[in-house]
Amino acid sequence: MNLNTSKMAILVIAFLAGGPLQAEESLAIRNCTWCHGSSAQGLSTAPRLAGQRDQYIQNQLLSFSEHLRDNPLSQQYMWPATAHLSPQAAHDLSAYFSALPPVPANDGDPELAAAGRAIYDEGIADSDVSACVVCHGPNAEGVRGIPRLGGLSYPYLKRRLEQWGEGFHAAAAPMPQIAGRLSPNQIDALASYLSFIGYESLE
Numbered sequence: 001m002n003l004n005t006s007k008m009a010i011l012v013i014a015f016l017a018g019g020p021l022q023a024e025e026s027l028a029i030r031n032c033t034w035c036h037g038s039s040a041q042g043l044s045t046a047p048r049l050a051g052q053r054d055q056y057i058q059n060q061l062l063s064f065s066e067h068l069r070d071n072p073l074s075q076q077y078m079w080p081a082t083a084h085l086s087p088q089a090a091h092d093l094s095a096y097f098s099a100l101p102p103v104p105a106n107d108g109d110p111e112l113a114a115a116g117r118a119i120y121d122e123g124i125a126d127s128d129v130s131a132c133v134v135c136h137g138p139n140a141e142g143v144r145g146i147p148r149l150g151g152l153s154y155p156y157l158k159r160r161l162e163q164w165g166e167g168f169h170a171a172a173a174p175m176p177q178i179a180g181r182l183s184p185n186q187i188d189a190l191a192s193y194l195s196f197i198g199y200e201s202l203e
């Protein structure tokens with residue numbers, strides 16, 4: 001075998017084995033999953049990405065890189081994580097994570113779930129809070145740029161709803177206005193209810 005054919009043989013073997021391209025791709029995914037958990041189900045303060053809406057993930061990656069999503073944990077972790085992310089990589093990672101099956105966190109207070117469900121389905125007329133179901137869907141599954149909420153973790157949901165009321169991520173219309181009208185008890189109830197919505201709700 002001369003030099004050229006042995007080089008060719010190595011390339012063919014690398015190609016058949018899924019080679020360097022696949023290694024690069026899994027490295028890109030690991031850049032996210034070391035924080036978001038190995039199957040992207042969420043870990044510590046990093047939320048679940050598995051099963052989240054493709055378009056919503058892409059929108060969030062853009063709002064981190066443009067520093068519009070400006071709460072402290074986003075600044076600390078996601079601004080650096082998106083600083084050098086190409087549009088193509090953001091597109092591919094969003095498609096990858098949205099296709100993974102989501103597992104519900106089930107970590108809210110079960111006794112508050114019924115109160116949370118009532119707000120989710122009907123809104124709160126007295127404080128002019130729209131029913132969440134209108135946008136997020138009957139099973140909190142989301143659509144396009146509207147996120148799936150079902151099965152996200154209680155502390156994450158609670159923090160998101162609180163931080164809009166504190167003025168963070170003001171560009172996330174219509175949520176700052178809606179969440180700003182919720183009391184701490186109502187936030188607890190909603191975050192509890194949503195944490196229990198699971199697989200059977202997948203459309």
Ligand code: HEC
Pocket residue numbers: 031032033034035036045046047048049052057060061071073074077078081082085093147159
């Ligand atoms: C160093 C840890 C860390 C790394 C690395 C990281 N993340 Fe995050 N990510 C977080 C934290 C923490 C949050 C929660 C921010 C908040 O509370 O608003 C977050 C939030 C997100 C969100 C918002 C989810 C939602 O439901 O709104 C998306 C999307 C996201 N990350 C995608 C990624 C992708 C894609 C990568 C890899 C390119 C990545 N993250 C790398 C820690 C990290």
Ligand code: HEC
Pocket residue numbers: 047059119120129130131132133134135136145146147148149152157160161171172173174175178190
């Ligand atoms: C008019 C439509 C609409 C209504 C009504 C609505 N939402 Fe949203 N919600 C959105 C959109 C759009 C986003 C994404 C905003 C962005 O791009 O950052 C969102 C984002 C969220 C998020 C962020 C999820 C994540 O992964 O970080 C939470 C939590 C949330 N909504 C909870 C609620 C709750 C609870 C209610 C009811 C009290 C509600 N929403 C009512 C449209 C709506």
